[in-house]
Amino acid sequence: MLREKSFVNFKDIISQLETSKESRINFYFVTEEQNQEIYALLVHVMGYMDKLYLVEVIFTVLKELLMNANKANAKRDYFSREKLDIQNSTDYAKGMSRFQENIIMKWNEQLDRLDGGNYYISLLMKVDGKSIHFAVENNAPITKEELARVNRRIEVAKNYNDLSDAFTDVSDSTESAGLGLVLIQLLLKNSGIGSDKFKIFTNDKITRATLTVPDVTTPVEIQTGLKTKLLNEIDGLPPLPHSLTKIIQLCNNPDSDLHMISNEIERNPALSADLLKLSNSAFFANRSQVSSILQAVKVVGLKNLRNLLYVSGVRKIMDGQYGKMMDVWEHSSRCSYYARYLATENNHTNKIADIIAVCALLHDIGKFLLLSVDRGFFKKIETYQRGADSGNSTLLEEMAIGLSHPQLGALLAEKWEFPPDLRVAIEYHHKPFLAPPELRDLVEVIYMANMMADYHEQKKGFYAIDKNLLAKFNLDNIDVFSAAVNKVEVLYKKTNE
Numbered sequence: 001m002l003r004e005k006s007f008v009n010f011k012d013i014i015s016q017l018e019t020s021k022e023s024r025i026n027f028y029f030v031t032e033e034q035n036q037e038i039y040a041l042l043v044h045v046m047g048y049m050d051k052l053y054l055v056e057v058i059f060t061v062l063k064e065l066l067m068n069a070n071k072a073n074a075k076r077d078y079f080s081r082e083k084l085d086i087q088n089s090t091d092y093a094k095g096m097s098r099f100q101e102n103i104i105m106k107w108n109e110q111l112d113r114l115d116g117g118n119y120y121i122s123l124l125m126k127v128d129g130k131s132i133h134f135a136v137e138n139n140a141p142i143t144k145e146e147l148a149r150v151n152r153r154i155e156v157a158k159n160y161n162d163l164s165d166a167f168t169d170v171s172d173s174t175e176s177a178g179l180g181l182v183l184i185q186l187l188l189k190n191s192g193i194g195s196d197k198f199k200i201f202t203n204d205k206i207t208r209a210t211l212t213v214p215d216v217t218t219p220v221e222i223q224t225g226l227k228t229k230l231l232n233e234i235d236g237l238p239p240l241p242h243s244l245t246k247i248i249q250l251c252n253n254p255d256s257d258l259h260m261i262s263n264e265i266e267r268n269p270a271l272s273a274d275l276l277k278l279s280n281s282a283f284f285a286n287r288s289q290v291s292s293i294l295q296a297v298k299v300v301g302l303k304n305l306r307n308l309l310y311v312s313g314v315r316k317i318m319d320g321q322y323g324k325m326m327d328v329w330e331h332s333s334r335c336s337y338y339a340r341y342l343a344t345e346n347n348h349t350n351k352i353a354d355i356i357a358v359c360a361l362l363h364d365i366g367k368f369l370l371l372s373v374d375r376g377f378f379k380k381i382e383t384y385q386r387g388a389d390s391g392n393s394t395l396l397e398e399m400a401i402g403l404s405h406p407q408l409g410a411l412l413a414e415k416w417e418f419p420p421d422l423r424v425a426i427e428y429h430h431k432p433f434l435a436p437p438e439l440r441d442l443v444e445v446i447y448m449a450n451m452m453a454d455y456h457e458q459k460k461g462f463y464a465i466d467k468n469l470l471a472k473f474n475l476d477n478i479d480v481f482s483a484a485v486n487k488v489e490v491l492y493k494k495t496n497e
């Protein structure tokens, strides 16, 4: 049984899977840190299976099952310490009445209690042709009451079509079988894996939940009223202002000269101000003060200029339609600063620094729509994601709405004819491993900058971040990571003073 730092040897596991051997990872108690490793492992395993698009779904299901196993083991351990018989219904009621207070409220102590004890949890994986089997096993047989409760939840879940149904019907929160099982059913149904591929088995020694991912999965298209509303909203948005698209075209045309472009910009005071601000920003430091538009265009370059035009166009439309959503803009401008910092630190300067600031500024444009169409509902999803699951995925949005904010952002990018790199950065900023390989470096920087910004804004914990990417940026240690965030935040604050 393992508790040490890096517990998973990816290479060993992949080679076991290649030979169709069962791989087994054992735990006494699954920590957040280990969940982070499991996510990184799944990126490798599902990549090997050519099923990367299912990483988020599988991870969410396994994480839920591992959490349930943690709780089940902690419960047995508690009952035996209190000398209560879990099979006896009077004892069961007695134990459960104090479970919340003594175990759930003291969750951080459970690792030390269970470490080296009688209870274990295993994560099993086995490849069978083109399908893959997962199982979560623990040596606490499920009781009749528990099994009945689980089955009740599963029955209820069958009637839900999307997560908004489930949100309005979560009452059973005292035990592990809360929203979790409902969520699993919905995820399996909607991802096309099929809810019949999930089974719970128990005998007098163990409980084992199994999930088989078949070779072929056909995702269900989720239809919700909210989705229709959002799509209509996009249709109704105006095109980018003509004054801006005109300059964008000039920038894209190799024959146009800088004087022509500068003259065009000078007709637009707001744009002129933004451009001067950008050209004098820390990113283009070590130059003398820029005061003319022509000089500014030379300093930032045509690519940056063109990108700035997209930002000012989007800003104008969004502010006009939805009022100033300062929380989103504040987050975006922080993210943009962090992204430029990361790009410089990692020597991406020449290749992608030109576009990175804008990609980061616009990465969450889909959120404007979600917030404006149903702010309350979106906030509810955000809160749930923060509480019960510290993951960074947009699965809940996909399940509850049928569209996530990156997908909405990509639709806007199409509508306004953004260049492909900008569209890809928006679409994949939560799933960089799915981005086209030639743009992956760019998307990874946006992903990491966003995670760092979320971490600073206390929306994400360190263990919710993809460990493979943390390692790539040399940030795969919580102290190093948090020091880096603090450092860049201080620099960011200075530029805003």
Ligand SMILES: [Fe+2]
Pocket: 363, 364, 405, 406, 429, 430, 450
């Ligand atoms: Fe986002």
Ligand SMILES: [Fe+2]
Pocket: 331, 335, 363, 364, 450
């Ligand atoms: Fe974001």
